[in-house]
Amino acid sequence: MPRLREVGEFEAIRRLARRGVEAPGVVVGSGDDAAVMRLDPDRDLVATTDAFVEGRHWLAEWMTPAEVGARVALANLSDLAAMAAVPRWALVALAVRADQELDELVELERGLERVLGANGAAVVGGNLTAVAGESSITVTLLGDVERGRAWTRSGARPGDLIAVTGHPGRAGAALRLARERAAEARAAEWRELLDAWIRPESRVALAGALAATGGVTAAIDVSDGLIADLRHLAAASGVGLEMERLGADDPLLERAAAALGAGVDDFRMGPSDDYELLVALDPGRRESCELVVRAQGVPFTVIGTVTGDAGRLALARGVGRVPPEPKGYDHFRS
């Protein structure tokens, strides 16, 4: 199979970029100096960028190129979900080695496009460059939201409830299992756990349904780790948080923690990029929120309350002790 060194940059771009793809709102797509898009006049533009680096954000022995592409897309989609935005258009910057096989790179790009497409977004442009070090993918995802209706991290008010989708902590546990128990992690019993890390689910549709209830006052996605992201939400809103629990009962995570000689809360409190939604809720709309989330078959757990005690993150007795430092993933210290 040919490598980039053999085919060159321009042939690689020809294979990677699908020109002439018709996508809603696209006036000029890939192949010009820039892409041109048309937004509805009653919508705000929402933009996020996220980079994945080989060996850090993905382990080649655990993910196919298509899964890597899909996961980068999911990370960006998760940021838009946390703003209640609808994904529309993406720009994809690839930095790869000259010995990269072109077919693998095309597979990665197609995996990325597939997940974006399933969530309503299309690739409208990109960039391809060579590196000698690790490969990386940087995706900028653009979306839109009804004018003035984007969720932010800063809207939580004392008395609001805190709720989370899915099972935070699983992605971090899966990563550790893969790193420390490579052979064992491939067993069928860990498949669901590994999926939480390799193939996280999009929360875009869920965010749309939640937004329609009008019950969400603030939101953030769990991409650093639950405790770290709770702290981010509290800091941005200038509030405190009183946590009754750190998630739904999760026998799978309990089993994984036991197998790794850790406690379940070690994973819920530590770094874990689960791409779940962490939201503050108007308590009067709790039921309508629970209804729409569960209608999509997604776990949704009220885990705490917002307090006026700015900066204080308290855990109810028996839940464990909050680590003194925000224990998110730190790229430069890990």
Next chain:
Amino acid sequence: MPRLREVGEFEAIRRLARRGVEAPGVVVGSGDDAAVMRLDPDRDLVATTDAFVEGRHWLAEWMTPAEVGARVALANLSDLAAMAAVPRWALVALAVRADQELDELVELERGLERVLGANGAAVVGGNLTAVAGESSITVTLLGDVERGRAWTRSGARPGDLIAVTGHPGRAGAALRLARERAAEARAAEWRELLDAWIRPESRVALAGALAATGGVTAAIDVSDGLIADLRHLAAASGVGLEMERLGADDPLLERAAAALGAGVDDFRMGPSDDYELLVALDPGRRESCELVVRAQGVPFTVIGTVTGDAGRLALARGVGRVPPEPKGYDHFRS
């Protein structure tokens, strides 16, 4: 001076991202899951992304961190200029080593912000990650343009004129001088040449003035090299090009070529990321176009004509011979 390993990711982001900066059209800036912006309803959105890699797109011994940041900004601004778009908002993804000095990174970011700011754009978001290999910066620049009025590469029609700003070829000559004659290249006589490579000028204001004349039928920026970009323009428009010359008289480039034992057209035909504007003009508006460009003190040279002979790039006798292959810069073969 502290390195990223010492201060960690979150402190670095705190220093790099300016939260709460008020910029026109920004509803939610840096610090949330995504940025939210408001576009005027009569404008189209324009988006481009460009990545610079250490050692490839910049040589640390020739550029200060602020100059590196400025040049990345200019590369992106050049893409928007080629669409006649007004720059508005940028997202900046940095991938750096843990031993990177934080102060240098902040200097780079400030250099980038300064050039963006001078061209009307503000940073609204970004990403910071660690790499073990070369550092890189990926900028996504968003702008807007009057609805339906973006320039493209595909609008050139037989009979149009081809014109170029500035002195294409200088950036490529400067890079070669720096690589091959390091000490000599630092002499005062090469300062203007080196500036064409290190500190290219923004053509954003120029593009705006040119757009107002209504005389431009197609545009591309010279970022690969004049011949390569002429080919891109011709291919996108489905036309041929008959070139009378490859640029204005350029004694500086002639001197540089002589010093390097090359011909001036070697640089005009070879890879050179000059970030100049290459445009097709309605011949009836030639004079008004020339007027507005020269009013800004920028050289503007009509270098050829568009023909109906699709795919044919011909050079007038005495101009030299067109290389058989598009001689742009190829990242994977250089």
